[in-house]
Amino acid sequence: MHPPIDPASNRDEISTAIKAIVFPSTAVQELSPTKELSQYWKNNPDRGQLHLIVQVPLVERPEKRRKLDDNQEYKIKEVLEAAQYLYKTIWKTPFDQIVEPFHAPELEKSFNYLSTESLSNLGLSTLGYGERVLLIRKEYDIAFDMIEEASLKRREISSGGIIVSGHPGIGKTCFLFYLLLRSLCSGRPTALQVRSTYYLLFEDTGVKLYNHKSGSPPDGTWALVDSNEEVTIPCKTFLRSCQTGTTYVVQTTSPKVDRWKSWRKHRNADLYFMDYFSWDEIHALGFVQFFGLQGVFSFQLRIARSTMLNLSVEDLKNHYEKWGPSARTLINVTRNSRYLVTHESLLQGIVSEFVKDFDGHTKDLDAMRVCHRLVTIRPKFLDPEKRGASIGEIPTEYLNNLVLDAIGGRTAEKQLEFFNLINNHASFKGSAGFMFEMFVFAWLSSQEHPNGEGLDCTPVDSDSPSLTIPVCGGWSPFTSNPEDLGDHETPFCLKPDAKTFPTIDVIICTNDHLITVQATISGTHSANPEGFNLLFNGLPAKFRNNRTWCHVFVTDKEESAQMLQHHWARKPITLSDEDGEKNIVIRVYSCVLNPVRSHEAQDDEQGLWRKLKQMRRELMRRELIPMGPTGTFQRWTKIELTFMEMSFLYLP
Secondary structure, rough: OOOOOOOOOOOHHHHHHHHHHHHHOOOOOOOOOOOHHHOOOOOOOOOOOOOOOOOOOOOOOOOOOOOOOOOOOOOOOHHHHHHHHHHHOOOOOHHHOOOOEOOOOOOOOOEEEOOOOHHHHHHHHHHHOOOOEEEHHHHHHHHHHHHHHHHHHHOOOOEEEEEEEEOOOOOOOHHHHHHHHHHHHHOOEEEEEOOOOEEEEOOOOOOEEEEOOOOOOOOOEEEEOOOOOOOOOHHHHHHHHHHHOOEEEEEEEOOOHHHHHHHHHHOOOEOOOEOOOOOOHHHHHHEEEEEEOOOOOOOEEEEEEEEOOOOOOHHHHHHHHHHHHOOHHHHHHOOOOOHHHHHHHHHHHHHHHHHHHHHHOHHHHHHHHHHOOEEEEEEEOOOOOHOOOEEEOOOOHHHHHHHHHHHHHOOHHHHHHHHHHHOOOHHHHHHHHHHHHHHHHHHHHHOOHHHHEEEEEEOOOOOOOEEEEEOOOOOOOOOOOOOHOOOOOOOEOOOOOOOOOOOOOEEOOOOEEEEEEEOOOOOOOOOOHHHHHHHHHHOHHHHHOOOEEEEEEEEHHHHHHHHHHHHHOOOOEEOOOOOOOOEEEEEEEEEEOOHHHHHHHHHHOOOOHHHHHHHHHHHHHHHOOOEEOOOOEOOOOOOOEEEEEOOOOOOO
């Protein structure tokens, strides 16, 4: 027996002791994630031997970096020297001379950025910048212009500064250093808080390091502070000088209110929420550019050089659509498969707690308090003048499906209670809309309806006849051949791929009608003509010409249905045939399908969302819905798609 190891002892001693116990004489073998454990033992594991299978713990990157590692000696001299070098290098230098242009052939836009080499040459890592590159986002330029204008009016509007916040991992610290560089390039006096007890002051006479309680920044100084685990609020000098209008404080911080609520109140600071990364920006971060080297050679030698992070764009795209737009999360899951496993595991628990715990705070559910792995924070309005309000949203279909599966395991009453909660909460309208869309699909494809009743629809104009959407229940084999449509007994229900048909949630085919359904919880809703055109051109002419085409907006409230009728009363949907000679008129209707009344009418103890969960599991078991990396219908290994790459699920 080895003696107990004191947890407070040296790490090397602990590591050595563990190795002596676990690896006394045999070599350590790394297990492959693609192999079964049985493959490592031809027979059974040897008797009398202790086999330890250990998962190497993943140390996650902190949500916010500390300015300097607390375990290292704080080297004031190096920080000051780095600041002086930065000052000499870029003070009053045009900003476009220190950034590099970047354009990927796949992107329609160009970006400016600072490469790893440029950041190293400027010495920004010593000042606390820990990223490999600095991509100049459009959001940064918009925020800079707004901050510059507000700082000029600081005395007029009695504002001490601004708090720049947003979803964790969208580059708020990057933005602060972007501000620092632009401010120095313009020759503006600028203060940078480098620790809770020190700040640097850049001005015409040079750079000095001050204690947080001392110094008098000149008039018009931008005082920059990035909140983290150590630096929570602006230092005393910043708060004192901004009160008199001498400085304008810019704080970048997470949405945690304890880091900005108090000083914002006492200094009348503005609040600005930054939008998250667009796909083009994520694409740019991971793109690998090829530069052509031409000289005396008669051929062109192409050398791969990573201008950004050298990440797989395809992997980034899949993760972006699955996990959402947090750049930090996307980079981590793309680089590290173990981080991905940890992220997935944590999300399962987060979703379970989110669904379980909403009972206790029905009236005050706050998106800010829900873990950022599930909910994404974004500005409520994109107008720079209205960025003080934010909303939270569950950003992807995959994450919404996790919530839907979790709520499907509860009673019907709890399902409806949850739906009503998020339906009446501004931050979760998108998730409520997704949940309602799935409810409509489950309702139309369920066999358990009183007297087999359908949905009565109201035309938006008086000239159209009445319409009832029939209920379609049961299962049938999957097919992708449009010619097979005539072989199915009507009515039958189609669930199209949302990516292929942005307008259409469900399609119902009867003997004389083709009914496209759009589920919405809003009183205003557009209808993208692209989806109609794709469906029209993909269907066999004989099949579509023998049927009247109707488009139905299904909503959960009578008021919303009336608003939709009014909106579409004078906006007929028309398409042209292949020759462009004949116009096809699509008749528009609205109807109400209220989940609560539907539940009461059916005396349903399980709820349709649970049935939908069971349906999805059954389809996955039959390999009719192989779930791809984005949680949608993507991988069709056994079926050849010939129908405009349309993915249909038949439920006659």
